Amino acid sequence: MDTIASSPTISTGTSARWLSRRSDGRLYAEAVPLSRIARAVGTPFYCYSAGALRQNYAALKAAIAASDVSICFAVKASSNVNVLAELARLGCGMDIVSGGEMARALAAGTPPERIIFSGVGKTRSEIRAALEAGLHQLNVESAAELEVVASVARETGIRAPIALRVNPDVDARTHAKITTAKKDSKFGIAIEEIPAIYAAASARAELKMVGLAVHIGSQILDLSPFRDAWAALADLVRRLRAAGLGVDRLDLGGGLGIGDDRHAGPDLAEYASIIAETVGDLGCALNVEPGRWLAGRGGALVSEVLYLKEGDGAPIAVIDAAMNDLMRPALYGAQHPVLTAEAPRPAGKDAACRLVGPVCESSDDFGKYEGLGTILAGDFVVFDNAGAYGAAMSSTYNSRDLVPEVLVDDGQFRIIRRRTNISDALKLEEPESWLAGDDPVR
Structure with missing residues (x-):
């Protein structure tokens, strides 16, 4: 080293x-x-x-307030229930990737309507628990997963709120092991496949299609990949709406990096400006999923x-x-x-x-x-x-x-x-x- x-x-x-x-x-x-x-x-x-958690949350919330963006903490970054409780008391939502993280978020006092379930490999039992708990939405990452969610929704009689996770083929320009939105990634659905899947899913009574999600990687210091991904997301929203499909929510993902004594951290004002310029005029409910930046x-x-x-x-x-x-x-x-x-x-x-x-x-x-x-x-x-x-x-x-x-x-x-x-x-x-x-x- x-x-x-x-x-x-x-x-x-x-x-x-x-x-x-x-x-x-x-x-x-x-x-x-x-x-x-x-x-x-x-x-x-x-x-x-505890003071740093409070100050970081307040700084990010203030920076993106003009675009009315909600914040969901990426629980995988720091899953101690006491840390989560500090954030939940501030009104922070939670982004989870497992049933265990859902249990932690709920135990920390997070209302279920502030919890988003992401992740590429949800099990039937996890999907059932999420629907029964009344989570805000499930970010679905493949056509196969969508079929399982629909099956569980029929079994429970609970309509599943779904956002499709888009893979926009954008390089986050960070470490290869924490880049998640290139074409060969295991995450998300290729952007060109989204319209057909979204249209078919919108016609199913057991599914409530609420929007789209994207997450391109972690520890991102150069903000230009965010602009590329969110601009592609905005174009996709317009295409879906032109086809008569409703898109009410956009989950913009996390990945905002932090600086140290060798590298400057990203500028929050620029980050907020990119959100406003790319997706701010769509009328969608917006949220971001920072983990590292907060904790x-x-x-x-x-x-x-x-x-x-x-x-x-x-x-x-x-x-x-x-x-x-x-x-x-x-x-x-x-x-x-x-x-x-x-x-x-x-x-x-x-x-x-x-x-x-x-x-x-x-x-x-x-x-x-x-x-x-x-x-x-x-x-x-x-x-x-x-x-x-x-x-x-x-x-x-x-x-x-x-x-x-x-x-x-x-x-x-x-x-x-x-x-x-x-x-x-x-x-x-x-x-x-x-x-x-x-x-x-x-």
Whole structure:
């Protein structure tokens, strides 16, 4: 990995400055020293700022208010029910991709009419649960899925509100693994196939065709792909309406990226302007589905340095956080800004330090960092911009503990997901009774 320059301050666009280094040299999460939380909770752990969530939501809502755009948080980004509850209290809706996420959104207090069910592989049981719960809409991603939704709708006697997810063949110009709207993607229905499918579905009594959806990828910093996708969506709406079909809603998707100390984040005013220019005159109810933009800059992963060893070109610090706690570097080559929880010591002869985890994989490597000073065993290091796709993707690989989560609000903090240890895991693996292997159904 390339060497990453770290900064003792956080500068991430309109994000709340929830991490700050005070005169005592310590790094604070809102008004609580991170080292205080680390000693109380143990490491590694995720820390989130309730204030940052509130400020980010308010900033995005204000930016797109002129186009009357609703916001649905992408639950997959940060699925802790306490985080969702913070957003739900603000009036934020939820975008879900599984039955489990639906249960979390409802448990967090989100009204079902503010929940959109996306996802390419919904099961019959998930579709049934969504219809019975009265969700706002289901974003359908294939003709085959549409048939299953129609079947379940007939069985339940509940008319299904449907938006077809359009694949406009637009390159989001981000990492290949988080690009979702090119022609070869598994997501959505090819844009040229939409008119025939939409027309046929509109004639079915068990389906209520409400509109269209699109989502082109994640961590998008160049906003021009949004313009391309939404302009194509607007043209499609006009074609459908010219054919006498109603299109009342447009789900514009998520993917709005965040900046860091190396890259500027996208401009919200430009983002809002693109929405207004492309789809603002259609008279449709509009919504967006941000995940990372709302939560990413409001969270950090805190880890303790276990050992120091000599490396080729830079000393290696083995930390107690691993790829199972933060998968993004191993999975996407992602790079997170890193800070020290205490005031950095003067650097020795080596300007850079390589941070690696303890998991038995060469990919458990967070990269080389400059600006951390001299690192010693027992120090706490802090991965910033880790509030999205961090804890939500964590696992117990190597039979490690499941990382806990902590929420900070001004001068107080609380654990919102306890550490799940090996004793807890072994209880899940207690065997049940043997069952006969022969198939009784002939």
